[in-house]
Amino acid sequence: MRNYSTLALTRKDRILTISLNRPDVLNAVNLEMHDELAEAFHFAAIDDQSDIVILTGAGRTFCAGTDAEQLARNAAEPERFDHEARIAKRLVFAILDLDKPLICRMNGNALGLGATLALLCDVVYAVEGAKIGDPHVCVGLVAGDGAAAIWAQRIGLGRAKEYLLTGEPLSTKHAEQIGLINHCVIPSQLDDAVHSFCVRLLHGSTSAVRWTKVLLNLELKRVAHAVMDAGIAYESITIRSADHREAVKAIQEKRRPIFCRDPLKP
Numbered sequence: 001m002r003n004y005s006t007l008a009l010t011r012k013d014r015i016l017t018i019s020l021n022r023p024d025v026l027n028a029v030n031l032e033m034h035d036e037l038a039e040a041f042h043f044a045a046i047d048d049q050s051d052i053v054i055l056t057g058a059g060r061t062f063c064a065g066t067d068a069e070q071l072a073r074n075a076a077e078p079e080r081f082d083h084e085a086r087i088a089k090r091l092v093f094a095i096l097d098l099d100k101p102l103i104c105r106m107n108g109n110a111l112g113l114g115a116t117l118a119l120l121c122d123v124v125y126a127v128e129g130a131k132i133g134d135p136h137v138c139v140g141l142v143a144g145d146g147a148a149a150i151w152a153q154r155i156g157l158g159r160a161k162e163y164l165l166t167g168e169p170l171s172t173k174h175a176e177q178i179g180l181i182n183h184c185v186i187p188s189q190l191d192d193a194v195h196s197f198c199v200r201l202l203h204g205s206t207s208a209v210r211w212t213k214v215l216l217n218l219e220l221k222r223v224a225h226a227v228m229d230a231g232i233a234y235e236s237i238t239i240r241s242a243d244h245r246e247a248v249k250a251i252q253e254k255r256r257p258i259f260c261r262d263p264l265k266p
């Protein structure tokens with residue numbers, strides 16, 4: 001079993017669980033976790049002791065998105081984002097190339113990159129009362145790290161535009177109703193629901209299940225190839241924008257940002 005600083009991996013009954021493991025900051029993604037996630041999914045693909053993979057968060061939430069300190073550092077030194085941008089596409093395709101069923105155990109809020117990680121999973125079980133959303137635009141950034149690829153595939157272009165252009169989070173109950181996630185369950189039922197589904201998959205034909213997933217993911221990978229490079233490029237531009245710097249400053253000062261009207265202002 002691989003060891004990571006920001007992730008915890010466990011294996012039981014041919015089920016590999018990858019836990020985002022920074023509970024003190026609500027599993028916010030820093031640069032180290034970003035890199036380790038890509039590596040962990042590559043490991044999951046070659047792990048011959050597992051047939052199912054579960055992605056979840058340690059503690060009381062799934063993932064709060066990008067770490068606030070990293071957000072501030074990227075705004076102050078935009079060139080720091082270049083490494084993150086290179087890994088972003090690698091991470092998305094490490095997930096989409098995984099032929100084993102990937103189940104999201106969304107035990108709390110999933111925001112920003114956290115939402116993308118959850119939605120790239122094959123089936124999402126989420127707790128009632130949690131929120132899921134992508135607030136990139138709320139901090140002056142393009143949602144270029146995978147959201148543009150996966151949201152429209154789950155709920156259609158019209159609804160994806162509504163939520164990605166506003167950054168508005170959804171309750172998991174509403175997310176279930178519109179098909180963004182698969183199941184919304186009360187917290188006490190989450191583990192049983194995830195385990196029962198995994199057992200159903202384990203009792204099936206391993207090759208048939210895996211190759212059906214591979215077939216379904218062909219279209220997702222086509223879309224991701226079409227939008228990821230442009231999405232990362234646009235996000236890299238907005239990292240360097242006055243609007244993003246204002247949003248980070250507003251977060252630090254605990255106020256609403258005041259965005260400029262000139263989209264080309266550096």
